[in-house]
Amino acid sequence: MSQKQLKRHDRSDIFIHWFNAVCWLLLLITGLALFSNPEIDPVGSGYPAFVRSLVGGGGNLLLIHVTLGFIWAGGLLLYIMINLKGALFFLKEVFVVSPARDIPWIIKKMVIMTVGPKPLGDNAKLPDQGYYNMGQKAFAQASVVGCIVIVVTGIIMFLSDRTLGAEATALVSWSVTLHYLAVGLVFAGLLVHIYMAAISPEERPGFLSMFTGHVPEGYAKHHHKIWYDKVKSDSGSES
């Protein structure tokens, strides 16, 4: 018998998530090709030369990267303006941490994922989690902060040879460094995020919810018990 489904994501949330993912992919493809110093080029100098030859040179590549950046930041801003309630719900769920519950959760989860539950003995049960578990929260916190840094430093770099003068050299240099660091931080988290969300079989219902908007009740109860209990008590008090 098929299980009852619970609503997890709105259409606008699903749209902005995949819009964000596509923008990230295109920004990474074009950003990595912008390296022009073979000494620090992370993917080998053949890659930038190849992408530059595809788009007609470094000038066009920079223009494409910057345009994508503005489309990305503009899309996120538009989402916040259209669905402020959804954005605030997301930020609250992500940044409110309960140390007593969430720290043991993340430590135990890491132990279980690396060496299995045996070393934890009778203590292997994970503490209940809310709408997001602590792993999802940590990644989302890094993405929110990282994305703000990426957009702000990107705008400073964009303005560097337009309106900013020589007195802004230190600001621009720091922006370049912070831009790379923030991309690196979010990208490292992204590898784990994609593994947990799309490859790990345990999280398959969560992955499908990013298309359908719904998760089976059993999955919600097992992975997000506090959220599940709240949805149940809210629907109970409405009926």
Ligand code: HEM
């Ligand atoms: C192939 C790429 C991606 C896949 C398969 C993927 C998958 C998912 C899934 C299934 C969820 C829903 C989890 C749930 O609600 O139970 C989710 C949430 C989320 N995704 Fe992605 N995502 C991808 C790319 C990205 C990118 C590029 C970012 C941002 C840099 C991102 C940021 C987030 C955030 C902040 C959340 C909410 C917190 C979390 O669940 O970790 N995702 N993603």
